[in-house]
Amino acid sequence: xxxxxxxxxxxxxxxxxxxxxxxxxxxxxxxxxxxxxxxxxxxxxxxxxxxxxxxxxxxxxxxxxxxxxxxxxxxxxxxxxxxxxxxxxxxxxxxxxxxxxxxxxxxxxxxxxxxxxxxxxxxxxxxxxxxxxxxxxxxxxxxxxxxxxxxxxxxxxxxxxxxxxxxxxxxxxxxxxxxxxxxxxxxxxxxxxxxxxxxxxxxxxxxxxxxxxxxxxxxxxxxxxxxxxxxxxxxxxxxxxxxxxxxxxxxxxxxxxxxxxxxxxxxxxxxxxxxxxxxxxxxxxxxxxxxxxxxxxxxxxxxxxxxxxxxxxxxxxxxxxxxxxxxxxxxxxxxxxxxxxxxxxxxxxxxxxxxxxxx
Amino acid sequence: xxxxxxxxxxxxxxxxxxxxxxxxxxxxxxxxxxxxxxxxxxxxxxxxxxxxxxxxxxxxxxxxxxxxxxxxxxxxxxxxxxxxxxxxxxxxxxxxxxxxxxxxxxxxxxxxxxxxxxxxxxxxxxxxxxxxxxxxxxxxxxxxxxxxxxxxxxxxxxxxxxxxxxxxxxxxxxxxxxxxxxxxxxxxxxxxxxxxxxxxxxxxxxxxxxxxxxxxxxxxxxxxxxxxxxxxxxxxxxxxxxxxxxxxxxxxxxxxxxxxxxxxxxxxxxxxxxxxxxxxxxxxx
Numbered sequence: 183x184x185x186x187x188x189x190x191x192x193x194x195x196x197x198x199x200x201x202x203x204x205x206x207x208x209x210x211x212x213x214x215x216x217x218x219x220x221x222x223x224x225x226x227x228x229x230x231x232x233x234x235x236x237x238x239x240x241x242x243x244x245x246x247x248x249x250x251x252x253x254x255x256x257x258x259x260x261x262x263x264x265x266x267x268x269x270x271x272x273x274x275x276x277x278x279x280x281x282x283x284x285x286x287x288x289x290x291x292x293x294x295x296x297x298x299x300x301x302x303x304x305x306x307x308x309x310x311x312x313x314x315x316x317x318x319x320x321x322x323x324x325x326x327x328x329x330x331x332x333x334x335x336x337x338x339x340x341x342x343x344x345x346x347x348x349x350x351x352x353x354x355x356x357x358x359x360x361x362x363x364x365x366x367x368x369x370x371x372x373x374x375x376x377x378x379x380x381x382x383x384x385x386x387x388x389x390x391x392x393x394x395x396x397x398x399x400x401x402x403x404x405x406x407x408x409x410x411x412x413x414x415x416x417x418x419x420x421x422x423x424x425x426x427x428x429x430x431x432x433x434x435x436x437x438x439x440x441x442x443x444x445x446x447x448x449x450x451x452x453x454x455x456x457x458x459x460x461x462x463x464x465x466x467x468x469x470x471x472x473x474x475x476x477x478x479x480x481x482x483x484x485x486x487x488x489x490x491x492x493x494x495x496x497x498x499x500x501x502x503x504x505x506x507x508x509x510x511x512x513x514x515x516x517x518x519x520x521x522x523x524x525x526x527x528x529x530x531x532x533x534x535x536x537x538x539x540x541x
Numbered sequence: 542x543x544x545x546x547x548x549x550x551x552x553x554x555x556x557x558x559x560x561x562x563x564x565x566x567x568x569x570x571x572x573x574x575x576x577x578x579x580x581x582x583x584x585x586x587x588x589x590x591x592x593x594x595x596x597x598x599x600x601x602x603x604x605x606x607x608x609x610x611x612x613x614x615x616x617x618x619x620x621x622x623x624x625x626x627x628x629x630x631x632x633x634x635x636x637x638x639x640x641x642x643x644x645x646x647x648x649x650x651x652x653x654x655x656x657x658x659x660x661x662x663x664x665x666x667x668x669x670x671x672x673x674x675x676x677x678x679x680x681x682x683x684x685x686x687x688x689x690x691x692x693x694x695x696x697x698x699x700x701x702x703x704x705x706x707x708x709x710x711x712x713x714x715x716x717x718x719x720x721x722x723x724x725x726x727x728x729x730x731x732x733x734x735x736x737x738x739x740x741x742x743x744x745x746x747x748x749x750x751x752x753x754x755x756x757x758x759x760x761x762x763x764x765x766x767x768x769x770x771x772x773x774x775x776x777x778x779x780x781x782x783x784x785x786x787x788x789x790x791x792x793x794x795x796x797x798x799x800x801x802x803x804x805x806x807x808x809x810x811x812x813x814x815x816x817x818x819x820x821x822x823x824x825x826x
Contacts, residue, residue, distance in 0.1 A: 240780075267720045267750045267787070270647050302645045345720070345786075370786050372640050372661075376618050402784045406776075417718060417784025418692025418747055421773035425797075426814050428776045437777070439784045442693075470694045470701070472663075472677045502677065502697065523698065524816050 190231030262348035408433025432531030449482020471502025499526030543667035562614035657723025684709015690745035718785025726756035748774035767825035
């Protein structure tokens with residue numbers, strides 16, 4: 183792994199000069215984006231690293247490159263394991279048409295992808311793996327080698343609770359050896375909470391800083407391109423709120439779910455994150471109190487405004503548990519609150535537009 | 542009648558002495574749910590709030606109290622184990638509020654003839670009869686509309702709209718936002734179709750997966766009662782997980798537009814926003 187062109191050159195030297203330089207970001211399609219380059223010499227590896235480090239792939243900046251020995255490739259295949267929603271089972275997928283364009287293969291020639299649903303109680307059985315191996319290679323030795331890799335991958339998926347794992351490409355070299363050249367594994371956030379050892383591998387530099395800050399504060403936040411900042415309890419209501427902003431002619435600046443059992447501090451953290459975005463022109467609170475208590479949210483809003491200035495207008499809608507108390511707290515602090523979602527969204531959109539003109 | 546839970550539901554609470562379990566047990570008892578037992582290993586013999594006997598195992602609780610449904614509030618790390626235990630003890634309806642991947646649990650439940658609602662769901666409520674889970678009882682009114690949803694607070698928003706406009710509910714079911722869930726839209730739609738106390742159904746979906754498309758096919762071929770539908774996440778970007786583990790658009794599949802089109806084709810009235818639910822239902826009733 184290298185973080186500078188000089189480190190890349192040193193690694194390439196150690197590996198004998200002929201290497202592959204690969205961008206390390208949490209996204210697929212790196213090859214297509216120009217993030218994977220073959221170098222014949224250490225000097226060329228340095229030049230490639232210089233070009234790749236700092237480039238942006240699917241919105242993520244490349245901070246690290248992997249320097250790997252270049253393999254002579256005779257064929258490229260794909261092996262993936264996903265948890266399939268329709269069959270409610272893990273599904274192993276293999277394709278002899280591996281390499282960078284597996285998404286295109288899935289779209290254009292789905293018959294080149296072989297799928298097998300696995301009974302999770304027994305796992306991937308040896309004969310099933312071998313059958314999939316023969317879908318990739320005619321040679322029995324290669325089929326067995328691929329089957330062995332698939333079974334190991336399946337065990338790994340279960341051991342870490344992954345929702346997806348893939349080897350792409352699985353290659354054969356000119357001497358017939360089967361080799362996994364690159365791999366990707368996806369582990370759901372819920373699973374990470376259970377596995378601190380794996381969560382520790384998380385690389386925060388590969389993610390948007392405000393999303394990292396939100397996660398550390400126990401919030402779910404996704405930055406979008408609009409001007410209406412949204413602070414909502416519950417993921418479904420948060421999405422519906424964004425949709426309603428759009429419905430009334432605005433653009434949401436973010437998805438933000440403060441979660442179920444909110445305490446005032448979460449609201450303070452949420453406002454800090456939303457207000458840090460310079461494109462936000464108004465902030466909309468949409469709270470339906472169930473487990474979330476409206477008074478907790480109201481107290482959080484008041485505390486936040488005591489800690490840092492709000493430079494954009496705030497529109498607050500809250501209804502449900504302790505609604506009257508919340509409205510009292512907000513009124514005392516000079517805010518007004520609405521109880522209707524549509525009315526609140528309309529006002530937030532109008533205020534964002536007015537602020538946008540003033541700015 | 543109502544769907545899945547009613548006055549005959551004899552509820553067991555797994556994790557009754559925990560922070561969430563104890564809070565919601567009081568809420569459920571306050572609503573009128575027959576909470577007959579609790580389970581917390583090591584606390585067998587205690588009596589929760591002086592009214593609910595606590596047992597060490599689900600098997601003990603079932604033997605002593607004839608519990609026929611269970612609600613699970615245990616931490617995520619032991620949620621799958623709690624589901625297995627309930628199924629082994631012969632519980633027919635298991636409602637898992639805790640979130641978690643249940644790949645290995647589902648075939649087991651199928652063999653034991655148990656229904657799982659969830660995981661990662663708010664549970665269900667048959668207004669004025671029984672509440673199992675965390676849906677606030679005060680926003681519901683008894684009536685003849687069935688509600689089924691992948692979401693929590695968005696469901697409350699829509700139920701609130703119904704209740705304030707005089708449209709009560711037969712049963713409201715939150716099936717959960719995870720990619721793998723025990724009870725699908727289709728199971729619920731089928732139960733509502735068969736329920737003599739349900740006149741129409743509100744279905745609340747979101748981006749990710751194809752459950753809503755399959756549900757739409759079922760509505761077209763297997764339902765005579767009117768269905769009104771909503772999909773959250775019209776503005777969600779592809780490839781990002783919108784809070785719920787299941788709410789993610791992968792590639793071009795699982796988008797809100799695709800699901801809304803499937804709804805329209807199947808004769809489901811499509812809500813553009815939550816407030817549309819009342820006028821659309823009134824048109825169809």
